[in-house]
Amino acid sequence: MLKLLLKTLKTGIATERCKTPKDNELETLGIEIKRYIDKKFSGSIAIRQVDAGSCNGCELEIHALNNPYYDIERFGIHFVASPRHADVLLVTGPVSRHMQTALLRTYESTPDPKWVIAVGDCATCGGEFGVSYASCGAVSNVIPVDMTIAGCPPTPIALMKGLLGLINLPKGNV
């Protein structure tokens, strides 16, 4: 136990701050997100991630948002286990035809107002897989998409930028 506490102390706070000039972009983005989230969502936004056919590359980078460097929860953005708890669906992959109904049902289960972010090149435009007997291609071919974050896969920084883009989007029902 002593070793654990020592290592924790020694590691310190890995989370990147404004002061770090290299990644200052991160902090600026996060704070902008937080201001908006505070205003519109009482300080929290709940995201349900849906892999609709991805190669798992995007998932790895979405996971990274929760590592100590990015620690996206500090901005009030957290991932939830059910679409019924979510404000935002973060959808990856070209939508495989075998996931089409599951994605539609997930979308229907998400309460209004809701937003959909298509994450990654596949979700944005079909990417390497396109439309075929097995793939519906872009997420927008299946459910309405509010914004897209390109990249193969998008970096954690790009994902944070994307979230910012979403919440600055004029939306009739906000």
Place this chain on the structure above:
Amino acid sequence: MSSSNWTLAFLSQLNNTSLSIVTSPINQKSSSEKWQINSSHWHEFSRLAIEQQLRWVSGWAEHKDAQFIVNACFEKAGIYILLRTQISVDNPELPSQASVYPAANRSERHTQDMFGIRFIGHTDNRRWTRHQAWDKYSYPLRKDFSVDGEPEAITPADKDYPFIKAQGAGVYEIPVGPVHAGIIEPGHFRFLAVGELILNLEERLGYVHKGIEKIAEGRSPESLARLAGRISGDTTVGHTWAACMAMEQAATIEIPLRAALIRGVLAERERIANHLGDMGAICNDVAFVFAQMQFTRLREDWLRSNVLVFGHRLLMDIIVPGGVKIDLSADSVTVIKKDITRLKKELSEIMPIIDLNSSLEDRLYTAGYLSPEIAAAFGTLGYVGRASDQDYDVRRDAAYFPYDQVEFKVALENQGDIASRFWVRYKEIQSSLKLIDQFINQLSDGDILTEWQVPQQDSEGLGIVEGWRGEITSFVRFDTDNKIARFYPRDPSIINWPALEKLTLNNIVPDFPVCNKSVNGSYSGNDL
């Protein structure tokens, strides 16, 4: 006995039992042989093969004119053979090998769904890859099936799949997925449980089937390498390497030494990044968040170095046909060396804490037990196999360029539980660090790309590498004009998923996530 002797002894045994085999090389570069056999002997061959302890590796078919070419790959002592037969499209039947080799079960069902080949004597002929995106009498990998298919506007859910049932007082079913609670890939798990105890687990995969085999047809080598890099995003190096190796064999070109060493660095960096992620996630699944935070931090450091050195966090599209796209500068070598020192130091501080933690001991030891016998029966690969005493690693036992230039120790455990799969990963990280060190020390000036040569029509290649999850095999056949006629990548997950069904038995339902994580199969790599 020298390693190649078994093929000669086995061939003479086969001839004595009147199974005539015609052998030929796959291509000029591959060390593996092609064994042509009469289709009526397909099952009989597998029966004799299992007696000789050959491991079933991979199976796939091809459609050519009025025939199906059916392939099955076997391995023993690091020697691979490619068994092949032809059957007519009019009567596509073949005696099953799955009744002998359980590893062939899902593969044959995949071939059944994609080509309409009936495997006679298969104990389970339910559909596997097919859900509802195409009908029962359409077969996407036949040449007369267009890549667009004829899908409905909305593909319905596959709700009538006949899962195994159990009856009796207190037995109930738990359906899970395809959309899971975490940030993970989609798939369906059907549990039969009594109280908390798992009586049976049945996996239903295929949800992320993207038609990779079909859309590979007609691609250029560069384009196929890109696609291979997206079979499973966490194995982008492994799959691209295997596919490029197959294509390079077909093109009869040799990659430069410098390119091979850089590929080695890439593959070991990928292995370490994934193992770090998994080790954190295994601890997280038993609520030891300290480890999750430490390992995700180390993983992030590692990925940031990937950007500095190779320009991509996950190392996508750096391996290309003929070599690699990015060279290592002196600065890059310094970054890599620093990484090695730093990671060793960090792990030397973190691992004793994990080792001493009693709550981890309580949850990870004896849980998710996979016996060496079952692991062997299913041909279990990679760290899952090696945690259950399956001492096989392509890098050592069928060493390919540049692994034939270096020495390293293959990690092995025999307890077969989650703790074993955790510690095997740690040992593999240590080996990988040593390998990276050897690779960069051997770097000498030279090219990183060999000029491509257009392969002859019909030429084929079989790339076999040790991806971070285990052995990857990748089959490529060329058409005319440098175009791909057939591509079949076999991710180790295809072999390892059935082992998860076995190792969860008699565990409690709440331990399933950590059992699953300890195997960490790829859904995308399985579904293709």
